[in-house]
Amino acid sequence: MKRATPGRAHGARGTVFVVSAPSGAGKTTLCKRLLEEIAGIDFSVSFTTRAPRDGEREGVDYHFVGRPEFERRRRKGEFVEWAVVDGQIYGTSAAAVRKAALRGRDILLDIDTQGAEAIKRAIPEAVLIFILPPGREALRERLLKRGTETREAVARRLGLAGGEVERSSMYDYVVINDDLEAAFAQLKAIVTAARCRRERQAARIKEIAADFAAGRRAVP
Ligand code: ADP
Numbered sequence: 595m596k597r598a599t600p601g602r603a604h605g606a607r608g609t610v611f612v613v614s615a616p617s618g619a620g621k622t623t624l625c626k627r628l629l630e631e632i633a634g635i636d637f638s639v640s641f642t643t644r645a646p647r648d649g650e651r652e653g654v655d656y657h658f659v660g661r662p663e664f665e666r667r668r669r670k671g672e673f674v675e676w677a678v679v680d681g682q683i684y685g686t687s688a689a690a691v692r693k694a695a696l697r698g699r700d701i702l703l704d705i706d707t708q709g710a711e712a713i714k715r716a717i718p719e720a721v722l723i724f725i726l727p728p729g730r731e732a733l734r735e736r737l738l739k740r741g742t743e744t745r746e747a748v749a750r751r752l753g754l755a756g757g758e759v760e761r762s763s764m765y766d767y768v769v770i771n772d773d774l775e776a777a778f779a780q781l782k783a784i785v786t787a788a789r790c791r792r793e794r795q796a797a798r799i800k801e802i803a804a805d806f807a808a809g810r811r812a813v814p
Pocket residue numbers: 615616617618619620621622623624736737739740771772773774775777
């Protein structure tokens with residue numbers, strides 16, 4: 595099905611969407627669905643030194659690299675931002691963000707709060723979205739249900755979550771992921787709203803204004 599995507603045509607620059615959440619809040623679930631259901635948005639595949647989880651694919655979920663390679667790329671300035679999260683290093687490819695912008699496509703960055711802060715500094719017009727779980731117990735249950743972490747890792751990630759929730763204050767939007775359907779509808783609405791921004795539609799608005807001006811000249 596072809597969908598109308600305001601602001602994507604006429605060479606409009608794409609929007610950078612940053613999505614952060616405490617681990618287990620449902621960010622991957624929501625982002626995957628967004629990428630499947632909304633046209634014109636690319637996923638920024640980060641580089642990381644952490645090992646792949648079951649089912650994760652190289653070049654799709656992450657670029658999995660060793661520390662020496664990460665360091666080499668970092669020194670070459672390949673990352674628009676990078677951060678240490680839970681003992682592993684993660685970085686966003688500057689080239690991927692640049693490429694999406696040049697092609698007029700939106701790009702979705704699934705990164706932590708340190709990364710979001712750095713992106714806001716580098717790209718002030720980026721749209722920052724924070725996914726909140728409905729509470730600590732729900733977060734614990736989701737982390738356990740996912741079954742990808744050891745019990746110690748779950749405890750560690752729960753410990754980090756409090757600080758991350760506090761840092762939600764620097765975000766433009768907050769989506770509370772209690773009911774998944776409701777949360778997804780909110781996330782989609784945020785993307786649509788960003789695409790409807792006047793600046794984003796400037797070229798198209800100019801064309802429409804020119805069309806009206808031509809009409810005025812033709813019909814005295
Ligand atoms: P994150 O990427 O934020 O770490 P995930 O998307 O992997 O989180 O979700 C963690 C677990 O919680 C998964 O098993 C997922 O199916 C589940 N989950 C996500 N959203 C909800 C929700 N609204 N209600 C119940 N479970 C959810």
